[in-house]
Amino acid sequence: MKEVEFVIGDPLGIHARPAGLLVKEAQRFESECLLTVERNGKSASLKKLLAVMGLGAKKGDRLKITIQGNDEQAAAKAIERWMKEHLA
């Protein structure tokens, strides 16, 4: 299992566009990816768009993503890079 932590810097948080792109990124991998927002304790599969948008993740929120599966190493790396590029 791999874990990625990230604090959202983008003032608009995870709204429709970043949610769509992030889900697309996660769907490239076979591993299970679970995203948790520390502030409200809500979790969602990173592969389900409506669930990810339902987390209400905002600027300043600390996110924890746990990734488990055959390609967890590559998935963790890709998701972490995606976060840094799009939500920092």
Place this chain on the structure above:
Amino acid sequence: MSLGAKLKEVFGGNSAAKSKEVVLSSPLTGRVTPLEDVKDETFAMKILGDGIGVCPVGRGELRSPVDGRVEQVFDTWHALTMVSDEGVELLLHVGIDTVKLGGKHFELLVKAGDAVKMGDVLLNFDIDAIRTAGFDVTTPMVISNSELYDMSIMAEGDIGAGMPLLKLTRKGRKA
């Protein structure tokens, strides 16, 4: 009892689960815009799913395209997600980049968990004010689980709210 409920009773309570076809009505009065032509590549490239856009005219009233449930409302009031009684997952997003308005010019009438009927007004918005603020009001309606359906567009050009707009046929279930 509504006609829809009556029909469901007549044809058996599980008709919704079995039905292969779902027709989504237009959430707005306006002009049908192919999703590819929406000026936001996240929508145009169908990253959020397949669907359609409507560029509204007249009253800024977003109406439910299905019978179903409100899944989530954005706290900036410009968008919401829904699940139809048949399981179609929808994102209705009023305007392009309107997250930046922070709720201004939008009045949301529903909350997460609300049951709604096709045609119910979900939110009001001020088309002119949003345009004046520099935003495109074209409203994508995206099926976020569109991979489960074959989609056909039933209208082009001008459309009235409530008129049939999209037909979704569940894949892999032959009659």
